[in-house]
Amino acid sequence: MQTTRQWQTDAIGPLANLKIGEGRIPEVSGAMIRVRTQAVSLNFRDRLVLESGMGLPLQFPFVPASDMAGVVDAVGPEVTRFKPGDRVISTFSPDWIDGRGPGTARNPPYQTRGGFYPGVLSEHTVLSEEWFSLAPKTLDAAEASTLPCAGLTAWFALVECGKLKAGDKVVVQGTGGVALFGLQIAKAHGAEVFITSGSGEKLERASALGADHLINRHEGNWVEQLYQLTGDYGADHVLEIVGGPHLGQALKAVAVNGRISVIGVFEGFEVSAPVAPLLLKAPVVQGITVGHRRALEDMVRAVDQTGLKPAIDRRYSFEELPQALDHLYRGPFGKVVIEF
Amino acid sequence: MQTTRQWQTDAIGPLANLKIGEGRIPEVSGAMIRVRTQAVSLNFRDRLVLESGMGLPLQFPFVPASDMAGVVDAVGPEVTRFKPGDRVISTFSPDWIDGRGPGTARNPPYQTRGGFYPGVLSEHTVLSEEWFSLAPKTLDAAEASTLPCAGLTAWFALVECGKLKAGDKVVVQGTGGVALFGLQIAKAHGAEVFITSGSGEKLERASALGADHLINRHEGNWVEQLYQLTGDYGADHVLEIVGGPHLGQALKAVAVNGRISVIGVFEGFEVSAPVAPLLLKAPVVQGITVGHRRALEDMVRAVDQTGLKPAIDRRYSFEELPQALDHLYRGPFGKVVIEF
Amino acid sequence: MQTTRQWQTDAIGPLANLKIGEGRIPEVSGAMIRVRTQAVSLNFRDRLVLESGMGLPLQFPFVPASDMAGVVDAVGPEVTRFKPGDRVISTFSPDWIDGRGPGTARNPPYQTRGGFYPGVLSEHTVLSEEWFSLAPKTLDAAEASTLPCAGLTAWFALVECGKLKAGDKVVVQGTGGVALFGLQIAKAHGAEVFITSGSGEKLERASALGADHLINRHEGNWVEQLYQLTGDYGADHVLEIVGGPHLGQALKAVAVNGRISVIGVFEGFEVSAPVAPLLLKAPVVQGITVGHRRALEDMVRAVDQTGLKPAIDRRYSFEELPQALDHLYRGPFGKVVIEF
Amino acid sequence: MQTTRQWQTDAIGPLANLKIGEGRIPEVSGAMIRVRTQAVSLNFRDRLVLESGMGLPLQFPFVPASDMAGVVDAVGPEVTRFKPGDRVISTFSPDWIDGRGPGTARNPPYQTRGGFYPGVLSEHTVLSEEWFSLAPKTLDAAEASTLPCAGLTAWFALVECGKLKAGDKVVVQGTGGVALFGLQIAKAHGAEVFITSGSGEKLERASALGADHLINRHEGNWVEQLYQLTGDYGADHVLEIVGGPHLGQALKAVAVNGRISVIGVFEGFEVSAPVAPLLLKAPVVQGITVGHRRALEDMVRAVDQTGLKPAIDRRYSFEELPQALDHLYRGPFGKVVIEF
Known part of the structure; x- marks a missing residue:
């Protein structure tokens, strides 16, 4: 049994509980690999888990966060998918x-890293090779670490489930991590992107990432703006990230037979909407909670092929975790990443 | 210009406005066919249109109802799909x-018979051949008249969109026209059907139509009953016909990656639901408003092949329209039909 | 290390090499389960492997056959999917x-039981729990053993890939194991089945299993018979089991936008066909080599729900393996099974 | 009845039969529109129809060619989709x-312009508005005229049927019109394109259009080159345009569960292939003969959004039709177009 430096907490509640400690990792055996962490990408969910537990059966000391990139530095004798030196990302x-x-139906799946399973904020982990995918060749570790949750969520919604194609009209709500991945994935497929935000400055930054139409939520009803920009056609895809009563707006915005992907933090939220457009336009409304490893591997191929670079708002050092977690509440433009 | 006997009204409002009058029909020319009506199937929507107009641009005198079966008695020179004597149903x-x-997106499609377009409660119509499909060989006119709206809605939800297969678990809510078609279509595909109702007597009648599991809504939470009957698996398909806040129950009932088809009368209704199961189980929620002609033709083939007989609660004569419309409010077991 | 009685051979070639011997099985540990075999279903492929090796890297002594049903009699400490007493089938x-x-692309997948992996003709096996599925509750062991290859092939072609629905027209070629499963699965979904055979007697037996139309290949061109039976429409699905130049006939038979599933023994065979119908009707032609475990689990649900009983031509005892293998060359009606 | 100048022939056979003549067009009425032709794109099929008739029931004098772009200059009173001045393309x-x-099945659909229906090589046509789509805003008439057949064939294969996505590996055979559209459509979706040709010069031109990998068929087995370029993975999509025995190579090249779209001139051709990879890799093989109008409209949106410019090898004047038809036999790089 070896040890590894890690961020950990003994109780849910104030972030002040978090401290750097020492975890134990098993010997590498069977189909396990040891991975040296290089970067961890944070999600808003990580704060919710730390503060409320989200009803999950956490094991203490609890290591937070779900998404990392690193390098394989040892493999067990039954490992077939990786070799030492491979750059990998978590699932x-x-x-x-x-x-x-x-x-x-009774017990929906929510067995994820940084929740039901231990998180990734440790310098080394030893786990089954099945828990990892190869990282894209064209991204550095910080960029690669943003794919497992934020990247895959947008990809799963638009590509795996949504069969996005060139010329489709895509509404992306906001400029958080999933939203900007949605923007970039849509552009990589030749789609037309309408991005909404309450911040003119963030809209300008989204424009630099390729957004075709910038819709400021403070300058009139965004659905009406979409109607005018599309000749009433609406949107083939809506990435509905805001949650709550906003679903009604998404249902107005969606084209006939279009698709709304509902994404977000869900603790305690309700969706509500008038039923008429749901019936008359027969859109698909689908909740998305990330996706499977095969789709992650597809996305990795796409990132390498298209040169997509994830938008990182700021990189923090390992010791700056508290500051990085605070950043999450300030509405980052894209992702917040810890570099080891 | 010929005339035809028809039910009509000069204004929306009380059903007392309805009277038998005389309509005018054009000569048969081009790609038009003349059809002699044999039966008209009523939907709850027909009452709503008569009473409120549902915001539709009705033309007066307005002829109500959308679904009929009849016989072609004349065809124009450009007609290719039908010949005199063919038994047809409306779309x-x-x-x-x-x-x-x-x-x-701004103007959802709702250009239907008995609303935007004139209804079917007349003895003869002259219309484009494109507006009709062949009737099933194995149904009488009253049975055939139930397919264009109630039958196709259930078929479109479960088969065209839902790709229903043998062994799937299907929840059908209630015992109205769409619900019983859902039950019968599901059974014709080898599925396992769970039907909910507040009436033990109706549940017994549903059992005679093939329902595998009868869930009385007055005998405890129906979702819990479903969990116990399926070992927590839930339902691959939920035909959510009730509307409103019930969507939350459907989201609890649905299996991981399952499908909820939202069907119903929508004027003034909202849907609302907790968002957690929508996200965690990633089901598809899709509104359904009937479907296209090609799917209706598929369903006609299926009806003839499987021997499915639509459930008609009661048949009325042409003159009994008012009584038949009243029957709609009493919660018919299946369909209410007017025979000419 | 324990021992188990098994059929085995030390070399490919004449079936006379086969003998009953003793194999070694490991202790049950980790995620492994020990299964006591109750029945093994034979496939034509089993003879080809024994006689030619089919280019596979067999390990000697080689135990033949791929499909079995049995009972779990011990489970390792990490097993989560099964418990002792569970009835299972192999994948x-x-x-x-x-x-x-x-x-x-270069190395197509063909890592199956009874080939790349050891076969199932032993009284006990100890393997990962991932290699098994629960057996249907409504089948005995002999019937259940026919699902993993013959049953799943037909299911994968018609249901998982083909999205079969009620009213579809399905052509099934011949009366072997896959063909009869195709017939029964199609009937369970409300489809219309056209079965072809050169034997009037076998056609009569197929009729008893539900075939709607019997087409004797010796009584004129079967495609022409299909055209006449369907008013020129053709077949939505063709289970093309014969192989070789027959694909041209299947392309004539298939409906516009229909589907041909190519199934069969492939060693040394070519397909050839005129390209015009392939282009003009835009059918999907898809080769099928069995399928994945999730689809097998779907099929098990369907078998239990619909009461489908696999057609077994004859049951042999463990010692009668040679006679059972000979039966494969005589064109069995459905499956040949060894009972332990 | 008005007249229009057109290319026509009185008999199939030598191209010398072609001459410029005068056709008659009806008055604009009902749902008809009159379109002034601006450009006609030629396909190899046009020569085959002129020379052999391809078994089609041609009406003489026969006007050849299927694909055009033009401007609406008059509309009938029932027209709803177009107005004078709209730029349109044929279907x-x-x-x-x-x-x-x-x-x-017996009579596959082949009712196209320039074959069963009269062709487009006339200065004006009067036809139902249903026979046209809006042209892309970003293309000139010559470019727009290449979409209805060559463009839509590639789109239908890769996008409508093939659900192409970023990162997919696409093999395009040759540098004809469909092939180069395949290349450009694949690139517009972020895919990785492998193009094969026997001409190094054409491969260089394909590289300028975005091809990622150039495979010279004269420099060793192209499938082996593909294996090496993809680490044995193979191709998710193969546009198989060559026909004949080459299908066997496509089956070797295709990835597990990949897709081969068979496209081409089919008169008298056979496909043949070893069946093993068809079974083991379970690819979809689908013939493609162009596609429907809705997909053409999708493609028009995509062209405007992505800035895709069709590759035109050479533009000819109306009088130069014979020279343009000769060009078809010399293997044009992309399309050959007649400008009016």
């Missing part, structure tokens, strides 16, 4: 490889 | 032949 | 759980 | 609007 739901998701 | 949305639906 | 391609198949 | 199969294709 958000390690048990979901492809196809139908795990879990039942 | 609910005459402009939607196949594939993507008409309309825009 | 044909143990590495393929769901979604995209394994392998590469 | 290849006027009867196929969306969804399932027309025709039967």
Whole structure:
């Protein structure tokens, strides 16, 4: 048994509980690999887990965060997918490889890193090779670490489920991590992107990433603006990231037979909407909680092929975790990443 | 110009406005066919249109109802799909032949018979051949008249969109026309059907139609009953016909990656639901407003092949329209039909 | 290390090499389960492997056959999917759980039981729990053993890939194991089945299983018979089991936008066909080699729900393996099974 | 009845039969529009129809060619989709609007312009508005005229049927019109393109259009080159344009669960291939003959959004039709177009 330096907490509640400690990792055996962490990408969910537990059966000391990139530095004798030196990224739901998701109607699947399973904020981990994918060749570790949750969520919504194609009209709500991945993935497929935000400055930054139309939510009803920009056609895809009563607006915005992907933090939220457009336009409304490893591998191929570079608002050092977590509440433009 | 006997009204409002009058029909020319009506199937929507207009641009005198079966008795020189003597049924949305639906995000498609277009409660109509499909060989006219709206809605939800297969678990809410078609279509595909109702007597009648599991809504939480019957798996398909806040129950009932088809009368209604199961189970929620003609033709083939007989609660004569419309408010078990 | 009685051979070639011997099985540990075999279903491929090796890297002594049903009699400490007493069936391609198949363009996947992996003709096996599925509750062991290869092939072609629905027209070629499963699965979904055979007697037996139309290949061109039976429409699905130049006939038979599933023994065979119908009707032609475990689990649900009983031509005892293998060359009606 | 100048022939056979003559066009009425032709794009098929008739029931004098772009200069009173001044393109199969294709198994659909229906090489036409789509705003008439057949064929194969996505590996065979559209459409979706040709000079021109990998068929087995370039993965999509025995190579090249779209001139051709990779890799092989109008409209949106410019090898004047038809036999790089 070896040890590794890690961020950990003994109780849910104030972030002040967090401290740097020492974890234990097993010897590498069987189909396990040891990975040296290089970067961890933070999600808003990580704060919610730390502060409320989100009803999850956390094990203490609890290591937070779900998404990392690193390098394989040892492999067990039964490992077939990796070799030492391979650059890898974690998977958000390690048990979901492809196809139908795990879990039942009563007990929906939510067995993820940094929640049900221990998180990634440690310098080394030893885990089954099945829990990792190869990192893109064209990204550095910080960029690669943003793919497992934020990147895959947008990809799963638009590509795996949504079969996005060139010429499609895509509404992206806001400029957080999933939203900007949605923007970039849509552009990589030749789609037309309408991005909404309450900040003119963020809209300008989104324009630099390729957004075709900037819709300032403070300058009139955004759905009306979309109607005018599209000759009433609406949007083939809506990435509905805001949650809550906003679903009604998304249903107005969506084109006939279009698709709304509902994404977001869900603790305690309700969706509500008038039912008429849901019936008359027959859109698909689908909740998305990340996706499976096969789709992550598809996305990695796409990132390398298209040169997509994830938008990182700021990089922090390992010791700056508290500052990085604070950044999450200030509405980052894209992702916040810890570099080891 | 010929005349035809028809039910008509000069104003929306009380049903007392309805009276039998005389309509005018054009000569048969071009690609038009003349059809002698044999039966008209009523939908709850027909009362709403008569009483409120539903915001539709009705033309007066207005002839109500959308679904009929009849016999072709004359064809224009350019007609290619029918010949005199053919038994036909109407299509609910005459402009939607196949594939993507008409309309825009701002102006959703709702150009149907018995609303935007004149209804079917007349003894003869002369219309484009494109507005009709062949009736099933194995149904009488009253049975056939139930397919264009109630039948196709259930078929479109479960088969065209839902890709229902043998062994799937299907929840059907209630025992109205769409619900019973859902039950019968699901059974014709080898699925397992769970039907909910507040009436033990109706549940028994549903059992006779093939329902596998009868869930009385007055005998405890129906979702819990479903969990216990399925070992927590839940339902692959939920036909959510009730509307409103019930969507939250459907989201609890649905299996991981399952499908909820939202069907119903929508004037003034909201849907609302907790967002957690929508995200965690990633189900598809899709509104359904009937479907296209190609799917209706598929369903006609299926009806003839499987021997499915639509459930008609009661048949009325042409003169009994008022009584038949009253029956709609009493919660018929299946369909209410007018025979000519 | 324990021992188990098994059929084995030390070399490919004449079946006379086969003898009953003793194999060694490891202790149950980790995620492994020990299964007591109750029945093994034979496939024509099993003879080809024994006689030619089919180019596979067999390990000697080689235990033949791929499909079995049995009972779990011990489980390792990490096992989560099974408990002692569970009735299980094997999976044909143990590495393929769901979604995209394994392998590469250069090295297509063919890592199956009774070939690349050891076969199932032993009284006990100790293997990962991932290599098994629960057996249907409604089948005995002999019936259940026919699902992993023959049953799943037909299901994968018609249901998983083909999205079969009620009213579809399905052509099934011949009366072997896959063909009869195709017939029964199609009937369970409300489809219309056209079965072809050169034997009037076999056609009569197929009629008893539900075939709607019997087409004797010796009584004129079967495609012409299909045209006449369907008013020129053709077949939505063709299960093309014969192979070789027959694909041209299947392309004539298939409906516009229909589907041909190519199934069969392939060693040394070519397909050839005139290209005009392939282009003009734009059918999908898809080769099928069995399928993944998730689809097998779907099929098990369907078998239990619909009461489908696999057609077994004859049951042999463990000692009668040679006679059972001979039966494969005589064109069995459905499956040949060894009972332990 | 008005007249229009047109290319026409009185008999199939030598191209010398072609001459400029005068055709008659009806008055504009009903849902008809009059279109002034600006450009006609030629396809290899046009020569085959002129020389052999391809078994089609041509009406003489026969006007050849299927694809045009022009301007609406008059509309009938029932026209709703166009107004004078609109720039339009023709549709290849006027009867196929969306969804399932027309025709039967016995009589496959082949009712296209420039064959069953009169062609487009006339200065004006008067036809139903249903036979046209809006042209892209970003293309000139010559460019727009290449979409209805060559452009839509590649789009239908890769996008409508193939659900192409970023990162997919696409093999395009040759540098003809469909092939180069395949290349450009694939690049517009972020895919990785491997193009094969026997001409180094054409490969260089393809590189300028964005091809990622150039494979010279004269420099060793192209499948082996593909294996090496992809680490044995193979191709997710193969545009198989060559026809004949080459299908066997495409089956070797295709990835597990990949897709081969068979496209081409088919008169008298056979496809043949070893069946093993068809079974083991379970690819979809689908013939493609152009596509429906809805997909053409999708493609028009995509062209305007992505700035795709069709590759035109040479533009000819109306009088130069014979020279333009000769060009077709010399293997043009992309399209050959007649400008009016």
